[in-house]
Amino acid sequence: MKVNVNKDGNLIVISGPSGVGKDTVCSKLLENNKDIFVSISATTRNKRKGEKEGVDYYFKTQEEFKDLISKNELLEYALVHEKYYYGTLKKPIMDKLKEGRDVLLIIDIQGALQIKKQFEQAIFIFILPPSLKELMKRLINRKTESKDEILNRFKSTYKEINAIYNYNYVVVNDEVLNCVKKIEAILLASKCRVDRIMDLELNTKEDEIHEMLIDL
Amino acid sequence: MKVNVNKDGNLIVISGPSGVGKDTVCSKLLENNKDIFVSISATTRNKRKGEKEGVDYYFKTQEEFKDLISKNELLEYALVHEKYYYGTLKKPIMDKLKEGRDVLLIIDIQGALQIKKQFEQAIFIFILPPSLKELMKRLINRKTESKDEILNRFKSTYKEINAIYNYNYVVVNDEVLNCVKKIEAILLASKCRVDRIMDLELNTKEDEIHEMLIDL
Numbered sequence: 001m002k003v004n005v006n007k008d009g010n011l012i013v014i015s016g017p018s019g020v021g022k023d024t025v026c027s028k029l030l031e032n033n034k035d036i037f038v039s040i041s042a043t044t045r046n047k048r049k050g051e052k053e054g055v056d057y058y059f060k061t062q063e064e065f066k067d068l069i070s071k072n073e074l075l076e077y078a079l080v081h082e083k084y085y086y087g088t089l090k091k092p093i094m095d096k097l098k099e100g101r102d103v104l105l106i107i108d109i110q111g112a113l114q115i116k117k118q119f120e121q122a123i124f125i126f127i128l129p130p131s132l133k134e135l136m137k138r139l140i141n142r143k144t145e146s147k148d149e150i151l152n153r154f155k156s157t158y159k160e161i162n163a164i165y166n167y168n169y170v171v172v173n174d175e176v177l178n179c180v181k182k183i184e185a186i187l188l189a190s191k192c193r194v195d196r197i198m199d200l201e202l203n204t205k206e207d208e209i210h211e212m213l214i215d216l
Numbered sequence: 217m218k219v220n221v222n223k224d225g226n227l228i229v230i231s232g233p234s235g236v237g238k239d240t241v242c243s244k245l246l247e248n249n250k251d252i253f254v255s256i257s258a259t260t261r262n263k264r265k266g267e268k269e270g271v272d273y274y275f276k277t278q279e280e281f282k283d284l285i286s287k288n289e290l291l292e293y294a295l296v297h298e299k300y301y302y303g304t305l306k307k308p309i310m311d312k313l314k315e316g317r318d319v320l321l322i323i324d325i326q327g328a329l330q331i332k333k334q335f336e337q338a339i340f341i342f343i344l345p346p347s348l349k350e351l352m353k354r355l356i357n358r359k360t361e362s363k364d365e366i367l368n369r370f371k372s373t374y375k376e377i378n379a380i381y382n383y384n385y386v387v388v389n390d391e392v393l394n395c396v397k398k399i400e401a402i403l404l405a406s407k408c409r410v411d412r413i414m415d416l417e418l419n420t421k422e423d424e425i426h427e428m429l430i431d432l
Contacts, residue, residue, distance in 0.1 A: 126410070170410050185405045188398060189404075192387050194383050
């Protein structure tokens with residue numbers, strides 16, 4: 001008997017409201033799981049000093065980007081501030097998954113919903129704050145945004161939160177290590193799902209067992 | 217905002233061919249997770265010396281058992297050797313689940329398939345041996361069964377193995393601790409499933425945020 005299991009990696013899509021601690025959680029996750037590949041975005045914005053092609057971004061011209069769109073070579077994309085395109089190339093992700101590596105994509109809800117249409121078998125995880133008030137406190141304490149910006153974030157979070165029903169899993173970020181442990185459990189459990197079994201080769205013949213019993 | 221999550225425990229149904237090491241795996245699982253409750257079977261066979269009602273079994277008369285069947289108070293049952301009934305009472309399990317405790321049920325494939333019809337939300341885990349040959353070796357080394365019995369087990373395992381597609385997860389018992397770790401991951405992941413969210417109370421009012429910003 002041989003169980004042929006799909007050895008492809010999992011595409012892990014993580015979203016959550018601004019300030020929920022996605023980056024802290026994900027960097028801890030990556031620290032514990034060195035083999036997870038982090039997806040790199042494609043963009044049409046200009047390369048900044050020190051940025052490297054294929055490391056920070058895949059830099060594309062508007063023409064190239066529109067070509068990628070028309071050829072359906074993106075898992076998702078958006079035009080930001082009506083100026084620059086940002087998106088996720090399909091090929092590098094599919095290549096890594098085929099190599100058996102898990103791929104992590106930290107992305108907003110709109111992007112995640114686009115991905116779900118093309119790649120439903122991805123694992124969609126939404127990170128929630130312990131409370132919305134707690135989230136606002138974190139944003140306020142960060143002191144990187146104006147009052148208006150914070151208020152806008154509150155409104156959009158409030159609106160977006162119902163999108164969680166499109167995700168597979170919800171993890172409350174009460175404590176970073178706890179949150180990472182849950183994500184790791186989700187990844188390990190996914191590898192045990194019965195739909196990853198591609199084939200059961202029941203190639204042990206009764207004769208072989210007879211032989212084993214004779215040897216007894 | 218308040219996320220109301222279903223706090224009910226999970227019903228964990230574990231099956232696997234004879235000799236795969238279910239008991240060793242489950243006792244290690246229970247050692248690590250003291251709050252898991254192990255389901256107790258009901259039976260019509262006679263109480264043996266030292267056995268206690270509600271600890272080893274719930275002992276029932278034939279009449280009582282048939283009454284349980286007709287009232288649909290069993291999750292599954294079987295008549296063994298055309299003589300004694302064995303089955304799983306619904307009520308004690310539902311009570312424990314409501315208390316938030318996970319309940320473990322180690323059961324054969326026929327029993328698991330019956331449970332699935334009545335309680336589809338249970339977590340069905342099938343434990344596989346690394347290979348069928350390996351399984352036969354284990355059975356032979358146990359020296360508790362005759363050659364004919366072993367050969368019959370091989371034939372029935374061979375036949376039953378395709379039932380795994382009715383399960384949610386498949387765990388290969390290559391190494392006990394590894395196997396337990398995977399089952400624990402499955403349980404933790406299940407607690408994060410989005411379908412456990414019953415209600416999202418977005419009860420933080422914009423006014424409250426305004427107040428927080430004034431305090432800034």
